[in-house]
Amino acid sequence: MQTFSGLVSILTVFLWLGGNLVSPLRPICDLRVLDHFVREARDSEVIMRGCRGGCGVMKSYFVPLTSVDFAVWEHMDVTGQAVEVQTGLSLLDQALSNAMKTVSNSPLTSALDNNISNIHSLGQILHSLDLQQARSTVLPDDSAPASAQTQEVSSLPELLQVQSSFLRGKVRLLLSAAPACQRQNS
Amino acid sequence: MTKMRSNRLKIIFMLCLACVTTGGQHFESKVAQLLQDETEHIKCFVEGKDLTCFWEEEEERNHLHNQYTFTYSYENKNKMACAVSSLSLLASNKTIFFCKLAKTPFFTTLHVQVHRDGQKLYTRSLNAENFLFLDPPRNLTVLSSGKEGQLNVSWLPPQLKYMDDSMIYEVRYAAEGSDLGKVEVIKVSTMLVLLGLESDTRYKVWVRVKPDGVAYKGYWSAWTEPVFGVTPPSDVDPLIVLLVLSIGLILCLLSLTVILSHQKFLLKKLWPDIPTPEHKFPGLFTVYKGDFKEWMSHNNGSMWGRSVHVYTEELPSPLEVLSEVSLTSHDTSHREEVKPAEEDEEKESERSDSGLTDRWPDPPHAHWLMDQLRALQENPESHSQSSLLQSHDTYVTLNQGDIEQQADDVFEETLPLQTLFSSAGTPSLSISHSDLGSLQQSSGSGRLSSQSSLEYPNHTWPPKGPGYAYMAVADSGVSMDYSPMSSSRIAELGRHRIYTNDYKNEIFPHKWPLSGQYIKSG
Numbered sequence: 062m063q064t065f066s067g068l069v070s071i072l073t074v075f076l077w078l079g080g081n082l083v084s085p086l087r088p089i090c091d092l093r094v095l096d097h098f099v100r101e102a103r104d105s106e107v108i109m110r111g112c113r114g115g116c117g118v119m120k121s122y123f124v125p126l127t128s129v130d131f132a133v134w135e136h137m138d139v140t141g142q143a144v145e146v147q148t149g150l151s152l153l154d155q156a157l158s159n160a161m162k163t164v165s166n167s168p169l170t171s172a173l174d175n176n177i178s179n180i181h182s183l184g185q186i187l188h189s190l191d192l193q194q195a196r197s198t199v200l201p202d203d204s205a206p207a208s209a210q211t212q213e214v215s216s217l218p219e220l221l222q223v224q225s226s227f228l229r230g231k232v233r234l235l236l237s238a239a240p241a242c243q244r245q246n247s
Numbered sequence: 248m249t250k251m252r253s254n255r256l257k258i259i260f261m262l263c264l265a266c267v268t269t270g271g272q273h274f275e276s277k278v279a280q281l282l283q284d285e286t287e288h289i290k291c292f293v294e295g296k297d298l299t300c301f302w303e304e305e306e307e308r309n310h311l312h313n314q315y316t317f318t319y320s321y322e323n324k325n326k327m328a329c330a331v332s333s334l335s336l337l338a339s340n341k342t343i344f345f346c347k348l349a350k351t352p353f354f355t356t357l358h359v360q361v362h363r364d365g366q367k368l369y370t371r372s373l374n375a376e377n378f379l380f381l382d383p384p385r386n387l388t389v390l391s392s393g394k395e396g397q398l399n400v401s402w403l404p405p406q407l408k409y410m411d412d413s414m415i416y417e418v419r420y421a422a423e424g425s426d427l428g429k430v431e432v433i434k435v436s437t438m439l440v441l442l443g444l445e446s447d448t449r450y451k452v453w454v455r456v457k458p459d460g461v462a463y464k465g466y467w468s469a470w471t472e473p474v475f476g477v478t479p480p481s482d483v484d485p486l487i488v489l490l491v492l493s494i495g496l497i498l499c500l501l502s503l504t505v506i507l508s509h510q511k512f513l514l515k516k517l518w519p520d521i522p523t524p525e526h527k528f529p530g531l532f533t534v535y536k537g538d539f540k541e542w543m544s545h546n547n548g549s550m551w552g553r554s555v556h557v558y559t560e561e562l563p564s565p566l567e568v569l570s571e572v573s574l575t576s577h578d579t580s581h582r583e584e585v586k587p588a589e590e591d592e593e594k595e596s597e598r599s600d601s602g603l604t605d606r607w608p609d610p611p612h613a614h615w616l617m618d619q620l621r622a623l624q625e626n627p628e629s630h631s632q633s634s635l636l637q638s639h640d641t642y643v644t645l646n647q648g649d650i651e652q653q654a655d656d657v658f659e660e661t662l663p664l665q666t667l668f669s670s671a672g673t674p675s676l677s678i679s680h681s682d683l684g685s686l687q688q689s690s691g692s693g694r695l696s697s698q699s700s701l702e703y704p705n706h707t708w709p710p711k712g713p714g715y716a717y718m719a720v721a722d723s724g725v726s727m728d729y730s731p732m733s734s735s736r737i738a739e740l741g742r743h744r745i746y747t748n749d750y751k752n753e754i755f756p757h758k759w760p761l762s763g764q765y766i767k768s769g
Contacts, residue, residue, distance in 0.1 A: 231354070
């Protein structure tokens with residue numbers, strides 16, 4: 062018993078150290094990375110348009126809202142923006158993963174897989190910019206009711222269009238105005 | 248106080264008017280451009296942060312703007328209406344109706360519709376971020392960079408937030424007065440250095456802008472007003488000038504040195520002296536003042552050989568022997584006259600064993616001569632003192648040049664020609680006279696002329712080895728055997744190829760013994 066508690070305390074210490082003493086990631090402020098992801102999302106739309114057979118089934122997907130009202134967006138604080146972006150990325154990740162299960166066309170499968178890995182990379186970028194606080198608010202599964210920040214699409218082409226719009230809009234606006242990058246420029 | 252307020256209001260009004268006018272000008276130009284380029288009925292563009300959609304009035308219809316309704320929707324929301332306005336374009340004399348969305352949603356699909364009197368007229372679905380129509384860049388400046396053929400171009404991007412890093416520019420430049428222009432595309436950066444321009448030339452520069460197409464898309468903006476810049480004149484690097492001058496100077500000095508060191512040689516080559524024969528005639532011009540006769544009389548003997556030597560630069564090869572032999576009998580003197588016609592002798596191989604004129608037109612007495620020669624072969628001794636010898640004529644032999652005695656022969660041949668003996672009827676004479684033919688030095692034509700210019704200087708022919716041969720020979724190697732003297736060598740003559748005029752003179756110092764004569768053929 063004493064040995065077991067000792068081990069637990071040691072593990073706790075390690076976890077604490079792992080949590081706090083990890084060196085912060087260098088902020089990734091170059092928007093060319095995001096531009097690269099945007100181009101690959103557009104490539105998926107092109108492949109989707111040219112797909113003939115095995116291109117997925119009609120299915121509902123919950124995806125984030127992509128519209129940006131500049132006047133409203135400018136008045137929103139960074140945290141709120143970050144939450145919206147993080148939530149949206151999580152929704153897209155789930156939707157794309159579900160869609161990929163129904164796709165048998167190999168170029169389309171490959172493109173979707175690429176998009177999913179890009180979304181994971183964006184999460185790392187947000188982490189580097191200290192904008193990852195909203196991760197805990199991600200909805201665990203797609204069966205959850207749609208929130209005010211989500212919408213429903215009924216096909217894969219629409220899903221891919223939402224992905225493109227989301228990356229080009231909210232994600233880009235957040236990254237371009239990230240405080241960590243502003244501090245770097247000034 | 249009231250006056251000041253009214254003045255301020257006026258100023259603000261003027262500024263607003265200016266802004267509207269400027270914006271209106273841009274707006275109208277954009278509308279005009281899209282009227283030409285866009286094919287959709289509802290033509291939309293984003294100016295600033297607002298989306299403007301417009302459509303054209305149908306021809307010969309005078310609708311009012313309130314007859315039209317414009318609605319839009321996005322993200323499954325309810326339709327929203329937009330106020331319709333009209334605008335008359337002065338340039339094209341057209342009327343358009345337009346709607347400007349106050350709060351334009353970006354990054355989502357907009358569904359717009361136009362109704363007229365409750366009826367749907369046009370519809371369109373578009374994403375606003377794809378229809379940016381930017382204003383031209385501002386504050387275009389063109390400055391000389393100081394370097395040859397370069398101009399620095401810089402400008403400011405249109406005032407638009409969030410899009411500064413998503414713009415692409417196009418710079419057009421052309422020399423003033425020229426229609427041909429070049430275009431440079433540059434991303435994000437708002438300055439450019441034009442290279443490869445002509446020196447001291449005035450250039451016109453224009454710039455326009457467009458979204459780069461990644462996050463935002465749109466149309467090319469209008470060109471800015473042209474701005475002029477002058478390239479600096481070409482300047483020569485002073486270091487290069489100095490180096491060129493130094494090298495030129497060094498080359499000049501070198502050439503001068505060469506010329507001076509080879510002055511004489513060059514002078515001789517460029518301005519050769521006119522050759523004078525003074526050195527060949529010593530004393531002619533200095534002592535005798537050019538009187539050749541007098542000079543000759545004083546220098547006759549000694550100079551003759553030299554002069555002959557001058558002219559005979561090569562071994563005199565030909566010998567022309569003219570002999571006049573009358574060979575009728577032993578007692579009678581014969582005058583043998585061989586006057587070969589002028590014929591060409593071809594090759595020495597053609598000279599047969601007879602060595603006689605096979606190709607020549609036979610002289611009248613040729614056959615007789617042949618007979619005599621044959622007779623001599625048979626009985627050389629009996630003919631030792633043939634009538635030929637007793638002929639009144641003389642003939643002269645020349646040594647063609649035996650290899651062994653070539654030097655001597657040369658010297659011998661430089662000696663003036665002289666008869667070996669002069670009078671006919673001197674049986675002791677072993678050498679037959681003949682008319683001395685002129686020296687033939689033709690190298691190829693075996694011409695034997697029958698001239699008889701005799702030169703009989705009083706000069707003893709130095710005795711040489713035994714025997715002699717005499718014949719008229721041309722350079723071509725044809726030999727004509729005129730020897731009336733028979734010897735055992737005549738037989739050889741018939742056998743060997745005769746192509747040379749080789750002889751050994753058997754003349755004794757004082758007399759001309761007749762015996763022991765033979766022809767030695769080379």
